Amino acid sequence: MIEVKDLHFSYPTGLEALKGINLTVEDGEFLAIMGQNGAGKTTLVKHFNGLLKPTTGEVLVNGTSTQQISVAKLARNVGFVFQNPDHQLFSESVEDEIVFALKNFGFEGETIKKQVDWALNLLDIEQYRKTSPFMLSGGERKRVALASILAWDPQVIVMDEPTIGQDHQQKEKLQQFIIQLNAQKKTVVVVTHDVEFVAECNPHVILMSQGKILVSGKAEKVLTNPQLVAQASIVPPQITQIFLRLADLGLPTDVIDVHEATKILLEHLRRRK
Amino acid sequence: MSVFEGFKFRKVSSVIHNLDPRVKFFFVCILFVMAIMFNQFLALVVLFFIPLPFVFMARVNRQWLRSLRGAALLAVFIFATNFIFGYFYPSSSIPHVDGAIDTSMEYFALFERAAAMTLRFVVLIASFSVFFLTTSPDHLGLALQQSHVPYEFCFAFTTAVRFVPVLADEAQTIMDAQKARGLELESGNFIKRVRNYIPILIPLIVNAIRRSLELAEAMESRAWGASDKRTNLYKLNLKRADITMVLITVLMLIIALYIWLFIPVPSLTSLLFT
Amino acid sequence: MAIIETKDLTYTYPGATTPSIQDVSVTINKGDFVILTGPSGCGKTTLCRTFNGLVPHFYNGTLEGEITVSGLKVADHKIHELARHVGLVFQNPENQLFALSVEKDVAFGLENSAMPRDEMRKRVDWALQMAGISELSERPPHELSGGQQQRVAIASVLSMQPDIMVLDEPTSFLDPVGAEKIFKVINELNKKLGITIILVEHRLDLAAKYANKVIVMNEGTVALTGTPREIFTSEKARLIGVGIPKATKLYQHLKRQGVTLKTVPVTTEETANLLLEMLNHD
Ligand SMILES: Nc1ncnc2c1ncn2[C@@H]1O[C@H](COP(=O)(O)OP(=O)(O)OP(=O)(O)O)[C@@H](O)[C@H]1O
Ligand SMILES: Nc1ncnc2c1ncn2[C@@H]1O[C@H](COP(=O)(O)OP(=O)(O)OP(=O)(O)O)[C@@H](O)[C@H]1O
Ligand SMILES: [Mg+2]
Ligand SMILES: [Mg+2]
Numbered sequence: 001m002i003e004v005k006d007l008h009f010s011y012p013t014g015l016e017a018l019k020g021i022n023l024t025v026e027d028g029e030f031l032a033i034m035g036q037n038g039a040g041k042t043t044l045v046k047h048f049n050g051l052l053k054p055t056t057g058e059v060l061v062n063g064t065s066t067q068q069i070s071v072a073k074l075a076r077n078v079g080f081v082f083q084n085p086d087h088q089l090f091s092e093s094v095e096d097e098i099v100f101a102l103k104n105f106g107f108e109g110e111t112i113k114k115q116v117d118w119a120l121n122l123l124d125i126e127q128y129r130k131t132s133p134f135m136l137s138g139g140e141r142k143r144v145a146l147a148s149i150l151a152w153d154p155q156v157i158v159m160d161e162p163t164i165g166q167d168h169q170q171k172e173k174l175q176q177f178i179i180q181l182n183a184q185k186k187t188v189v190v191v192t193h194d195v196e197f198v199a200e201c202n203p204h205v206i207l208m209s210q211g212k213i214l215v216s217g218k219a220e221k222v223l224t225n226p227q228l229v230a231q232a233s234i235v236p237p238q239i240t241q242i243f244l245r246l247a248d249l250g251l252p253t254d255v256i257d258v259h260e261a262t263k264i265l266l267e268h269l270r271r272r273k
Numbered sequence: 274m275s276v277f278e279g280f281k282f283r284k285v286s287s288v289i290h291n292l293d294p295r296v297k298f299f300f301v302c303i304l305f306v307m308a309i310m311f312n313q314f315l316a317l318v319v320l321f322f323i324p325l326p327f328v329f330m331a332r333v334n335r336q337w338l339r340s341l342r343g344a345a346l347l348a349v350f351i352f353a354t355n356f357i358f359g360y361f362y363p364s365s366s367i368p369h370v371d372g373a374i375d376t377s378m379e380y381f382a383l384f385e386r387a388a389a390m391t392l393r394f395v396v397l398i399a400s401f402s403v404f405f406l407t408t409s410p411d412h413l414g415l416a417l418q419q420s421h422v423p424y425e426f427c428f429a430f431t432t433a434v435r436f437v438p439v440l441a442d443e444a445q446t447i448m449d450a451q452k453a454r455g456l457e458l459e460s461g462n463f464i465k466r467v468r469n470y471i472p473i474l475i476p477l478i479v480n481a482i483r484r485s486l487e488l489a490e491a492m493e494s495r496a497w498g499a500s501d502k503r504t505n506l507y508k509l510n511l512k513r514a515d516i517t518m519v520l521i522t523v524l525m526l527i528i529a530l531y532i533w534l535f536i537p538v539p540s541l542t543s544l545l546f547t
Numbered sequence: 548m549a550i551i552e553t554k555d556l557t558y559t560y561p562g563a564t565t566p567s568i569q570d571v572s573v574t575i576n577k578g579d580f581v582i583l584t585g586p587s588g589c590g591k592t593t594l595c596r597t598f599n600g601l602v603p604h605f606y607n608g609t610l611e612g613e614i615t616v617s618g619l620k621v622a623d624h625k626i627h628e629l630a631r632h633v634g635l636v637f638q639n640p641e642n643q644l645f646a647l648s649v650e651k652d653v654a655f656g657l658e659n660s661a662m663p664r665d666e667m668r669k670r671v672d673w674a675l676q677m678a679g680i681s682e683l684s685e686r687p688p689h690e691l692s693g694g695q696q697q698r699v700a701i702a703s704v705l706s707m708q709p710d711i712m713v714l715d716e717p718t719s720f721l722d723p724v725g726a727e728k729i730f731k732v733i734n735e736l737n738k739k740l741g742i743t744i745i746l747v748e749h750r751l752d753l754a755a756k757y758a759n760k761v762i763v764m765n766e767g768t769v770a771l772t773g774t775p776r777e778i779f780t781s782e783k784a785r786l787i788g789v790g791i792p793k794a795t796k797l798y799q800h801l802k803r804q805g806v807t808l809k810t811v812p813v814t815t816e817e818t819a820n821l822l823l824e825m826l827n828h829d
Contacts, residue, residue: 035722036722036724036725037692037693037694037720037721037722037725038692046449049453051449051452051453070457071452071453072452072455072456072457075452075453075454075455076455079453080450080453082446082449082450082453084446086476086479086480086483087443087446087447087450087476087480088447088450088451088454088472088476089476089479090471090472090475090476090479100454100472101454101455104454104455104456104457105455134479137587137588138587138588139587139588148454149453149454152455164719164720165587165638165716165719165749166587166749167585167586167587167749167788167790168586168749168788168789168790169586169788170587171790193721193722193723193726194750195723196750196752196790196793199793230724232722233722233723233724233725234722234723234724235723235724235727237793238752238792238793238794238815239793239797241815241819242794242797242815242818242819242822245815245816245819245820245822245823246819246822246823246826249823249826249827258793258796258797258800259800261797261800262797262800262801262804265801265806265822266801266804266806268826269806269826272826409647409648410647411646411647411648411651431645431646431647432645434647435645435646435647435689436645438689439641439689484642487637487639487642487643488642488643488645489605490601490605490635490637491635491637491642491643491645492645492655493601493605493626493627493630494599494601494626494630494634494635494704495630495634495655495656495659495703495704495707496626496627496630496631496656496659496660496707497626497627497659498627498659499627499628499630499631499659499660499661500659500660500661502661503658503659503661504657504658504661504662504663504664504667505658505664506650506651506654506657506658506664506667506668506671507651508664
């Protein structure tokens with residue numbers, strides 16, 4: 001469980017990037033953090049594994065303040081997938097890349113092998129085991145980066161903009177994958193601008209703007225509120241946009257999913273007849 | 274890090290910022306020459322005060338002080354070496370009897386000389402940092418170009434200035450990314466510690482190469498090399514303030530030369546001990 | 548009138564064993580707004596690079612087939628000649644701005660082409676205004692937000708008054724409102740100035756409403772071309788993995804349940820209007 005209490009954070013430049021954040025991420029939760037460029041999303045999640053420490057306020061991971069533990073220790077529980085995989089890939093082979101973190105965390109011998117196999121399989125990159133990560137495509141490099149973090153099986157997985165540059169199919173895979181993680185009671189935190197992606201997953205959503213949390217709630221409640229969404233420099237999902245236009249017909253406006261939308265429309269038509 | 278701080282340009286507008294960089298550079302060079310001409314403590318104190326009005330006019334006092342503070346460690350080092358060196362190898366400029374330094378006057382003279390050498394360094398830092406603090410790299414590049422430095426070189430210069438902070442940020446991000454995978458930089462013996470930096474250096478290099486390729490691509494796409502007679506959006510013209518500044522500088526130099534030739538600058542030691 | 552025409556274009560990067568684009572034949576007309584899409588690694592960026600000669604002149608490698616852009620045969624002209632007709636905007640704003648002030652960046656291409664200073668000034672101001680960033684002209688680009696930077700990048704190719712602008716995923720780092728602003732700027736360039744636009748994009752829902760043509764690539768070849776409407780309803784596009792906008796998906800889901808709207812919508816406005824019409828009607 002991650003608790004953020006009245007967190008303020010200023011960069012050395014003097015810029016106050018976070019202005020009083022209060023937030024609890026429960027175990028097994030799926031949380032999406034959205035909001036305009038520069039709202040402080042990345043700054044916030046970097047506090048979850050202690051890469052940044054609060055200027056004032058505190059962040060507790062499983063009850064312990066991040067001030068008191070090293071990043072390396074925190075990272076054992078909180079895996080962080082950076083936006084750009086090229087900021088971490090350095091090994092000669094995909095396998096070595098995954099082994100790196102495992103060794104850092106003190107895994108040994110058979111366990112390492114087991115975890116590597118598991119991670120390679122999970123992300124469908126078994127065939128690249130011996131390939132240099134630099135030879136892979138952008139989407140594949142991203143999966144290697146993800147595998148290298150999942151391999152040590154952290155309780156919480158934070159992903160910064162995982163959908164950038166990904167095509168539709170990869171996004172769908174990612175979505176299924178997150179659902180799978182969630183089913184294993186892992187906590188997943190995703191920072192993203194991708195409204196349609198969030199609409200399809202329907203996680204808990206936090207909207208941020210200028211260093212503050214605007215609102216927190218289920219995607220179908222948050223993303224369907226035009227005022228809030230506009231404040232966070234987001235546009236509502238397409239389905240919501242359509243239903244907002246149909247509001248006069250007495251249809252609900254908090255719809256984000258195509259299947260549900262279809263059901264509501266059919267129901268409406270049937271009743272009219 | 275903080276020495277560099279004093280050399281980081283921030284966009285502000287002031288009489289000093291708007292001076293032609295060539296003029297400012299001329300001024301700094303003359304100051305440099307004067308600092309070399311004089312080795313007397315008192316003269317160097319005067320030289321130290323010369324850039325001060327410009328610092329205040331440009332309102333960069335805080336950054337300027339920071340760069341001086343950054344240079345403090347080096348200054349201490351220079352002072353110490355000069356002092357120790359002067360102690361063991363007294364030169365003619367330090368009065369001494371029997372080749373050894375023992376009287377308080379001799380100690381004071383030694384002290385004054387070490388202080389003067391340190392001050393010379395401080396004057397150099399002080400004046401050059403005024404120059405860099407008040408000159409936009411763009412203008413500097415332009416000045417280089419109008420001084421017939423090849424364009425490729427000027428471009429390389431401004432691009433380097435532009436990308437140094439970006440690379441510094443990137444290095445930080447890479448370090449964060451590896452720490453997030455359990456890398457502990459400060460663990461193990463010396464060899465292990467050096468090896469700890471491999472996961473940081475490789476992505477840094479790979480990304481620098483990738484970045485420069487992307488940059489080259491963007492430059493090519495914007496007609497790089499289309500014409501030998503490249504034009505420039507800006508042009509530096511000498512304005513009245515620039516001419517005034519040149520005159521001030523020349524005047525300064527003349528006075529300095531006069532003093533240097535005809536007026537012996539007394540040392541603090543001679544003033545105090547005689 | 549065709550402004551870009553390729554015939555059996557095949558290109559292999561130096562050192563690569565298989566071609567990255569293969570037998571590509573496309574025609575793009577003057578004034579078109581084209582979306583180029585397809586799975587990651589299918590060769591979209593590579594194709595864009597052929598439009599201004601980065602492929603093959605910058606990357607070397609082997610280019611076979613023919614490509615003509617604005618009447619110039621790419622193989623016979625240098626990149627800087629083609630750059631006057633084709634402007635490229637890349638995905639990462641950080642790596643395409645290298646000057647220390649916005650207007651200097653916007654002037655870069657003109658300086659290279661040795662344009663006299665007075666004329667250059669006018670062009671720069673015009674380009675800044677078109678991109679809606681006149682007030683940023685003296686700011687250092689690296690201190691701007693991603694969205695602002697991307698508009699600087701657009702202005703800096705626009706200043707050369709190209710016939711064609713190619714934008715390779717220009718909004719992927721931007722928040723949705725920032726992205727929408729960029730698309731609006733691009734759309735104005737297309738509708739008001741008649742500049743031909745080629746936009747590489749995975750998220751069709753954001754850009755579909757501006758485009759009159761979609762090209763879908765798959766594994767180095769052109770798999771489909773057509774209007775957004777044709778592509779979004781094509782079974783083949785779905786199988787390739789093109790992300791069909793929800794506005795069209797809703798239509799398809801309803802149709803499967805026996806409710807057919809009059810036409811196939813591609814934007815949320817169209818879907819909403821069609822639904823309103825139907826629901827108000829009966
Ligand atoms: N290393 C840094 N030093 C100084 N300021 C920074 C640094 N990193 C970020 N900032 C500033 O802090 C603010 C919040 O940045 P942050 O990266 O957290 O935003 P974000 O919500 O993740 O934005 P984006 O959607 O663009 O990724 C911004 O104004 C940014 O310019
Ligand atoms: N500079 C290069 N050298 C060698 N091969 C390359 C180079 N750039 C791209 N490729 C290869 O060419 C193929 C097509 O790549 P391209 O970048 O054109 O794809 P894309 O459709 O733009 O993908 P994305 O959606 O991920 O940007 C890929 O297999 C890629 O690995
Ligand atoms: Mg971010
Ligand atoms: Mg691409």
